[in-house]
Structures are given as C-alpha cells and as structure tokens.
Amino acid sequence: MKVYRDDQRLLNFRINVFMWLIILGIAVLAGSFWYVQGVHAERFRGLSESNRLREISIPAQRGLILDRNGKIFVDNRPSYTLMLVRSDLARLEQSDPGHREQMIAFLSAALDLPASDIEKRITRHDEVPRNRAVPLVEELNIQQVSEVEAHRLSFPALSVTTVPRRHYRYSTMAAHVLGYIGESTPEDLDRDPDLQMGDILGKKGIELVYDDYLRGIDGNRLMIVDSHGQFLSEIEDTRLEAVSGENLYLTIDFDLQRRAEQYFFENEMVGTAVALDPRNGEILALVSSPAFDPNVYSKRLAPETWRLILSNSFKVELNRAIQGLYSPGSVFKPVMAMAALEKGVITADTSFNCRGQQTFFGRSFRCWKRGGHGDVKLEEALKISCDIYFYNLGALLGVDTIASYAKSLTFGERARIDLAGEKPGLVPTTAWARDVQKRSWYPSETISVSIGQGPLLVNPLQVANMMAAIANGGVVYRPHLVREIESKDKDGRLVHREIQQEVLHKIEIDQKALEVVRSGLWRAVNEIHGTAWSARVPGLDIAGKTGTAQVITQETWTKSQDLPYRFRDHAWFASFAPKDNPELVVVVFVEHGGHGGSEAAPLATEIYRAWFSERLARGGNLATRESLSNREERVQ
C-alpha cells in the first residue's frame, strides 16, 4: 500500500476549493429560490389560481365482431354521458356557497333521479384525480342532453360527452358466442396493471376471450381551461391518439345461426345446436337457448334487473353447448362401434342375437325394443340402435378401453374452444371409481355406459367433435369461433391474420372400419326403420344418430311425452352430411325434448337444407367434382 505524502497539502487545498465552490453554489441556489418565492410569490400565486389543466380521455373504438361473410354482429354507437369535473365544483362552491346544492337539485329535476343518488354518484370516484372529468350519468336521451346544455353557463362543472356504446345489433342472437362487456372489477385491476377503475372490458364469450384484440388503447389530451371551464387550447405535444381495437371475423354463418335460433324460439325449446365444418373445426352455428340480450348486460345494471336475471330458472347465461353436461344416450354408440372394431373384439360381420333382453354380470338389461331385433350386425345395430348389440360390445371392451377411446374424441376433456368456461364432463374409469368415488367399479355399470348412460356426462360440443372425426377420417380439430383478425398496420393498411386450424387428436382407426360406422349412420337416416328416418333429405346423404337420454330411471314403461316436463327425456341428434366427403356436422340437443328423431332431427334437417340449398336446387347430386376425384384416389 502506497501511503501518500508529497501532495497531501496540494490535495487538501483542492478539496477546500471544491468545498467553497459547493457553498457558493448552494448560496446561489438559495438566492434564486428567494427571488422566486420571496420576491415574486404574489405573481406566481395568481398564476397558480388561474392555472386549470384538464385531462380528457379519448376512448378507443372497440373492435367490431362480424360473421364469416363480413356481416356485422357487434359495433359501437354513440351515446351521451354526463361528465363532472369535481375540482371545478369545489372551486365554484367556494366562491358561491350553495352552488353544489343548486346543481344537484337541477340534475335531480332534469334527469328524474333522487338527489341522494346524484350525491352518491359524485363521491363514487374518490380515487380518480379531481381535475379529471368523471362520468356521472350515462345514456342520456336527447331531451336530457339539451336540458343540461341549456344550463351549461350556470353549472360550468358539468358537460356532456359522446362515448361509444357497445351495440349488439341482433340483441339475443349468438349471445352465448359474442358474450358481453362490463366495467373492470378490482380483480381485473390486479390481473392487468394497465387497467383503470371504470374501464370497459369483455366479461363473457368472444368479448372476454379476445378482449386484448378488441379493446384498443385509449388516448388522452391535456386541455387548458379558463375559470369558467371553457377550453382555451390543447397542449398538443402531450396528445395521445386512441388506437382502435381489432376486428374479429367469426366462423359463424349469420343465416345458419339465425335459422337455428328461430327453430328453438318458435318451438319454445330449451337446448343447443352446434354446426361445424369437419374439415377444419370452424363452428358455423352455435345456439344455446334460451339466450340473453348482451345490450342489457353491457349497461350498468340496476339491482332489480340483476335479481330478475339471477332468478331465471332456465339459466340463460349457461352456454349449453359447452357448459351443459348431459348423458349422451345412443349418440355414444358410434364410439363403441369404433372402439370395438379398432380393438379387434368384433368385425363388421360379427352378429349378436337380440331377444329384447339379456343378462350381464348377474343383472338383466333390456333393449329399447321389447320384442328384440333378432340377429344383428354392426351396421344394422347402428341403424336400428339396438341396445343389446352395444351391451355386448361393452362387455367385451371393458370400461377402461371405452374411456381411453372416448377421451381421444375429446370426451372428458376441454376441447379448448375459444370461449371461457368449457366443462369437460366425465368419462368414468375404474380408476375414477376408486380414487374419486372411493368404491370399486361394478362391471354391470360398463353395460350402462355402452349405451351412453350411467355416470357418463358429455357436452354437445364434444358430440360434434366426435361426429366430425367420424366424418373426416379420424382427425379431431380444435373447434373454434374466430376465423380472422383484422387490424391496421402503422401506415393504416388493413392486415388480416387467419386463425390456423389445429389438430387435437388423431384417433386410431382403420379407414375401412370407419366406413362401416359411416355406413351404419347413413342407413339410420336413409333406410326405412332407421331410427333417424324422419331426418332424411332426398338428394342429400345425411348420416346420423339419434339419442334419448333418460332423466330419471324408468321403472315403468311410460311414454316420455306423458311425463311432467322436467322428467321428460332429453333428445339428441348428431349427424354429418354428405356421407362421402362430409362438409357439415350438425348436433342438436333439446332438453326434455323426448325422442331425438322427432324433436331434434327436424332442426338438423333445416340446417342442412339451408346450407346445401344451392346444390339441392341444382339437381340434388351432392357428389361434387372434388369428392368424385377423391373417391377415385381411394379406389386406387
């Protein structure tokens, strides 16, 4: 270590110079402040009094939601909001005691609201800076607007601004898909630090899931105002322009959606319908009935409106297509058929004898046809929905094999549709009985599962996924509702981003075996005595399966329509068309609808007629050139 000696004095001298420079500097600063605060204080006090700066938010336009062809489902409309600047109000009250009371009395009369309510609205925004305008009353009508504007000079703290209001053009239409918006809650603020109290964001449906795309970015500007609240000028270099949200093109087809909804509405049915394209998972229609009006939900709701919504026994908010869990009944039979063929426990020619009932594991099980079907092979069994045949498959496969096959068709899991709140349902296994139910699995329960009863619970979208996989040769696509996102780039040009299809599973099955299943489903619709005979459309090769899910165990043979509504069976119809190179899957589910063939199938028929109307008009031959060439390839 080198200890310094020579220049200690020189260094100390320099340090002293430095110190005196610091003292001098501080003295100069103190002197300057004295000049500003002591000598010129009065002048600056005056400036401070007249200094009024106001921050005005420029709300971003929320993105539009359109159908697959560009028809607008949701847009924004101007609506009038009464704004108040509380710092102005406080100042006016100071110079003119009683002003605040007068203003409240005026508003109470003009807007027909109790004075106490207006008082509450003023104090609601305590956490927002006081010089920022806050919304007092929303959705003023024209009369109220002119009333307030006429008294603008008497009450300068008030103003009326135009804000975009979310508008669902067709009220209840596609409500469960579109969802609705609402004000941010404290939980939202914790999740996203960019949000502020009172910001509008998606609460359900597409509005929620795609909120980041739709929301856009609010802008703001700083205005200098005089003591009467009149704008003098804007501080332009602080201006932040609002950025509009991005537009979403749905996969939904407007006409198809409307037709399906009308069917439920006209027949006063509770239930759901899903139409999707088996080639890519695009959902063309998704109905859940009854529906709600998102326009009502997107306003600030009065407490009595909430009570009314919550007391509705039909659970309007429930999206039955993805959140309703039901027994699949006979629509589960194709899963059994595919599993049995793939696992090799039967061939297409294996036959079982149906005598109307059979005993499995010491319990007697009945076929729906008491007289029995006689010797039945697989295709025939699908056509006439013979229970005994599928009981036998269940006994041969065992519940765990059935479960693993069902899971590859999205049963018991979430198919990751772009909506929130999907319920996975339940596919029972021996492990489930042991771990969750704390009991052992009874083999006889497997027999119930074979015809879609027992603890098995599915949602209608999963049935649609299954049908799509049967239709397209075994691929399970992720079902989705948004097809394209449209945004503007820096230069204002439109940019389109397509949502890519995504494969969830590829099921293991031999194509020939799958053709047997398809053929059975085709015969169910198109051959006499097929259970879905009523759904046939001449010229259109629909393949499908009806289902009837029992709500309570029927000890006696009572016809379902004679039972009280809530005990009636649920009706299913799951289908695709055309049989070769299918383009559309339709699943219809009617709660307490009775029999699938008579209650659910007609809607499917209507949807097919609408979708294929052009081709049906052209002469009924649906084998397009594309499908013909595919068929040739397969022959080779």
Place this chain on the structure above:
Amino acid sequence: MLGSRTVLRLDFNLFGTAILLAVIGCILIYSATWASADTSVVQRQIIWLVAGIALSMVFIFVDYHVFLDMSGVLWGIGVALLLYLWLWGKATANVHSWIHLGPVQFQPSEFAKIFTALALAKYFESNDRAYLDLKGLLMIGTTIGIPVALIVIQPDFGTAATFLPLIAAAMFFGGIKPRYWVIAVMIVLIALPTAWMFLLKPYQQERIKTFLDPERDPLGSGYQVMQAKIAIGSGGITGKGFREGTQASLEFLPARHTDFIFAVLGEEFGFIGVFVVLGLYLFLLVQCLQVAREARDRSGAFLVICLVSFIVFHVFINVAMQIGLVPTTGIPLPFLSYGGSSTLMFLFAIALILNVDLRKLVNV
C-alpha cells in the same frame, strides 16, 4: 471484518443526514401522488429504501480496498451491461436504458457510474504526481470515455452528461497544467456547435432554446418549467402546507414525484423548506469532504471525491432546473426523487464514503 467498536465509530451524522433526506423524499412523494390513480408509489419507494440500506451494509463493512482491487472487473461488468443494452436495443429497434430481471428492472448506467468512480480511484492510488501527464489523461479519458460513449449511442444524452462531474473531478484533483486547460477549452468550443448541428435531435435543440427563453412557448417544452416555477413561486415563504399543493395534486406538474419533486417541496413547504433541505445537502457534502481530507490513502480520498462530485452535480442540476436556471433533463435529485436505481446508487455512494471514513485509522 471489523469489530463492534468500529461499527460504533460509524459516522452517524453523515449517514443520518442521508436517511433524513430520504425520509423527507418519501413524505414529498406521498404528497405528490396521494391524489393520483397510482397511490402505491410511496410504498415502492420505501421498499427500495429499506432494500438499499440493507444492501449498503456490504459497501460499508467490506473494506473498500477489496472493491478497489476488483474495480477493473466491476468496470468491465458495467461496460458489458451497457454494451448488451446497446446491442439488444439495436435488435429490438427500441431506445432502452433498462434491463429487466424478472420483476425488477434497473438502469445499468447508474451502476456504471459507481464502477467508473472505483476504477478512477484505483488509478489515482498509484499516480501521485501534482499534475497529470498525457498518459494519465489518456488513461482517465478511456476509463470514463468508454461507458459514456456507450450511453450516448443508446442514445441517452442526459445520463451521459451525469459523467461530466467525474471528468471535472479527475481533471481538477488530478491536476491539469495551464496549457492543457487551453486545449480543453478549445475542444469544447469546437465540439459544442458541432454537437448542436449533428448530434442533437430537434426536441433536444428545442429544449435548449426554450431554456434560453422559457416563456416563448409556455405550452410546449417550457411547460414543465413554467408549471414547476408556478408551483414553487406560489408556495411563498411558508408554503401551502403538507398535501395542500394544488399544482402538484391536481397534476399540473408533470414528473412531480421524480424529477420535479423539489417543486413539490417548494410549493408545500415554501422557502423555509427549500432552505432547510439545501442546508441538509450542504451539511452532508461538507462532511463527505472531511472524510476525503482524513482518508488513509490517496485512493480513498479520490473515491470520496468522485462520489461527492456525483452528488453535487445531481443536486445542482436538478435544483437549478426547477426554476429554469438550466435546461430540463431527466436528472433525479439524490435521496428525494422517486426511483429504484438512483436511490440504490446514492445509498451505495454514501456507504462507500462511510467505508473510507471507518478505515481512516485502521492499520492495514
């Protein structure tokens, strides 16, 4: 390590003054933000302070010679971080002076300052000439020049300017012969117009023009200064009182909890408040210089001098900018302004000064 007797010898006057200033800072930050949308600012500042004081212990109790011996490596780390920022900034086409580490983000330039000060002190340990020769000038020039260049190309002129006091301190305390002064002045005279024409962005030129005539455009670049001046002036001698400042709470004053925190002081506590806080700074700086005088060795003295020059520069520029004596730059006020990196930086600086003070009588 040092015994408990040495701990008791810690200069509590000096440390206490720094902490007192930081507490005043928290009070002002609270007053500046309580009415705004984000009221958690003061809580974050307190967390930074507590964390900073805890971390400072390392810089107090580990002998500063350890840091001096590591100074080359530390300086290298500082330069590497700045280099990384630059390359990464180039890759993302963004101006960034922050590095994100999980939830924490920090400005490497703040730490580069301390590391550069250490490197300079280390250099002067072995250079005890009365005046610097050309080789010495080059050494100093490189040590300071590389980090400054890396900050300039970010580009962040404001932060680069905060290295000026280091250059001044090195030249003044290292000693410069008159003819070098002449050369230095000539370089500055040539460099300034060149920089004005080629280096400064229009908004930076605008700031300097507005500084020369702030009332020229009260709503544009001069807006901040006008608002700060109105806030300070309207405070008068006694001030409007705690939380009563309308300029600040009504959000007329931009950056009021960071760069313009002193204006909040001026508005709410008046000239008396300003006078007391300036007095505290003076008291702090004079004590620090006393540490430099009594330092055991040349490197200790130079370390203290470099760190003091930083504090002086920040205080002078920031306070002077409040009433428009110098152009508005993003330079925080030591211990008072809100901000994690700068709070840590100044606490560490004080810790190192205390470190030198603790060891003035210790035999090594």
